[in-house]
Amino acid sequence: MMDAKREEGGELVLCPFCRTPEATSHEEEISRIRKLMDKGNAHSFCSYAGHYAEGIHGIPQNIDKSNELLLKAGELGCAEAYFNLGINYEGGNGLERDVKKAKHYFELAAMNGDIDARKNLAFLESQAGNECRAYKHLMIAARAGCKESMDMVKQQRFMQGLLTKDEYESTLDAHQKICNEMKSDQRDKADLIHDTVNNHD
Secondary structure (H helix, E strand, O other): OOOOOOEEOOEEOEOOOOOOEOOOOHHHHHHHHHHHHHOOOHHHHHHHHHHHHHOOOOOOOOHHHHHHHHHHHHHOOOHHHHHHHHHHHHHOOOOOOOHHHHHHHHHHHHHOOOHHHHHHHHHHHHHOOOHHHHHHHHHHHHHOOOHHHHHHHHHHHHOOOOOOHHHHHHHHHHHHHHHHHHOOHHHHHHHHHHHHHHHHO
């Protein structure tokens, strides 16, 4: 957890989006999350689910409770929560392993814009022998900025002759364009804060 008093270049470190100082204690962080949950904030349910999954910040580890909160977060519109549920069903983390349900939650996450879910759907469809569906998911993920998917398009599709040069180049152009559009100082600061917080937990 980053201390709000910690300074960077002589300035107080603030969230680059809401300009609020980082919580100074785990209790304060939990209190903030619960207030957001009371307001129906989807991402706060997902965040709280992570606390239960890992048993951190004074919250006892409870995988069942974590999955329950992920479902609620997904229903409120959090794509990341549906993605995490898909991962949990795929790996049997607190749930009975069920690839069909994993695929269902990856589909919900993908429909809500999660590109990692698209990548996972491509993998599951390929495993099931549905190469056409796998290809479509992979192309969507690559065009949406997923580097791993773009690498797979190059290595597994283009290099093996499964993709024309024009298809590959148009996908690469779309990939590079979206990656350039996503670059910003605020995003870089947010990533830095996220990495710092995770390294201090």
